[in-house]
Amino acid sequence: MNKATRQFKFSGMAATQDLSHQITQTALGAAAPDEHYLAPVTVPITITNPGPTRVVGIPQYSPTVVGGTSGYNPPEDCNGNFMSYKFQPHNNCYAYGCNITPNTFPQPGRASGNLITAATLNGPSISHFAEQDGLVYVGTCLGDIKTFAQKRKATSPNDLVGTGALGGHFVALMISPAGDANWPGDYHWARCDDVVNFNSWSQKDGGDQVTNFDFAGNLIQNPAVANWTVNQGPVQPDKSQPDYNPxxxxxxxxxxxxxxxxxxxxKII
Structure with missing residues (x-):
């Protein structure tokens, strides 16, 4: 991927300056090295895409917890692991979207042997990697969500999904492609907290706190039209540099x- 000449803030990807979440790599057949900065455990994962096949070590800061709550309830999700008093910095938007805390800053497809590269940091690839992790593609409009939900549970007289067990929840995937000033691109996920009308969503921006507001401070009622704009700051604030750009x-x-x-x-890691 493009090597950034400055520090960026990411929602899904682990930043290059984020040493807590950098993977270690070894040859095929060798054990992942006991090499980490802070994490008490390094989880070995075999990567096949892109080749060559190799073992990588994923820093893990606490055992994985799978959430069992419904609705918007950050303090209770995954035993509170999304909160700052526990493992908030080690769980990103993908962890929150899945309601699973691997405490590894998990990446789509990594548990199934994929590493995201510049060539795969796009909607088709990220959604495909998520499918390999166990997620199911639904569609591109709220009507697709309703149709999908109706197939999984009984509907109410108002043709809305009833209160029976849906057996899961919906998420939305957003993509920021690579762009100016060496921006390498990123992805973001939002989670649906309302299984009846699908008009209440929440999200976790990288290692930040969970919120039900978008990036402009608006309640998230429809992630497809929410504000997902990020100001990364001056392109080059150093006036002594030839590429100075305020x-x-x-x-x-x-x-x-x-x-x-x-x-x-x-399964995510």
Missing amino acids: DDLIVEYSFYCYMFVPDSGV
Whole structure:
């Protein structure tokens, strides 16, 4: 991927300056090295895409917890692991979207042998990697969510999904492609907290706190039209540098699709 000449803030990807979440790599057949900065455990994962096949070590700061709550309830999700008094910095938007805390800053597809590269940091690839982790593609409009939900549970007289067990929840995937000033691109996920009308969503921006507001402070009622704009600050604030540029670098995350996260069968790392 493009090597950034400055520090960026990411929602999904682990920043190059984030030493707490950098993987270690070894040859095929060798054990992942006992090499880490802070994490008490290094989880070995075999990567096949992109080749060559090799073992990588994923720093893990606490055992994985799978959430069992419904609705917007950050203090109770995954035993409170999304909160700052526990493991908030080690769980990103993908962890929150899946309601699973691997405490590894998990990446789509990594548990199934994929590493995201510049060539795969796009909607089709990220959604495909998520499918390999156990998520299910739903569609690109709220009507697709309703249709999908109706197939999984009984509907109410108002043609809305009833209160029966849906057996999972919906998420939305947003993509920010690579762009100016060496911005390498990123992804973001939002989670649906309302299984009846699908008009209440929440999200976790990287290692930040969970919130039900978008990046502009608006309640998230429809992630496809929410504000996912990030000001990364001056392109080059150092006046002594030949590429000095005081203009702000603005990056946009655009809605790509909706997916479904089953209550069981999803594995992320």
